[in-house]
């Protein structure tokens with residue numbers, strides 16, 4: 001369990017690092033474009049889920065067990081999401097305002113990876129949904145209101161990603177690539 005918690009913390013740190021104002025540079029020599037940061041609102045949502053899940057993992061009984069099982073499937077998924085799916089959303093605002101800079105092309109390797117990995121990420125959502133449902137069931141049975149609410153919030157989070165975040169990130173890549 002300690003490993004999982006540590007790993008979750010690592011993911012939160014990664015999320016924070018990717019969201020530093022002014023973007024995190026893809027560190028190569030010369031005028032290498034910088035990667036956009038994860039939008040602060042999305043970063044905050046991920047961090048809140050991490051924090052609430054960590055708390056749920058410490059709950060005794062079936063709720064804690066279900067939370068730890070959920071963390072095992074959620075952690076690698078969140079980590080990959082924070083690497084390739086969420087940073088491209090950092091350029092949505094400028095793109096929507098018609099602003100373009102050559103530096104935005106730095107997201108193309110990310111959006112290409114997202115497009116390629118999307119089927120797997122959606123499969124992971126199926127596993128995450130199942131583990132989330134088990135957490136919700138256990139939490140309701142054991143009157144663990146916080147964990148039950150977390151399960152609802154996480155199910156909604158995954159749905160929001162499928163409906164909006166993932167498609168938007170893929171479209172960011174298409175828009176940038178199509179730019180002359």
Ligand SMILES: [Fe+2]
Nearest residue numbers: 078081157161
């Ligand atoms: Fe997520």
Ligand SMILES: [Fe+2]
Nearest residue numbers: 077081158161
């Ligand atoms: Fe996700």
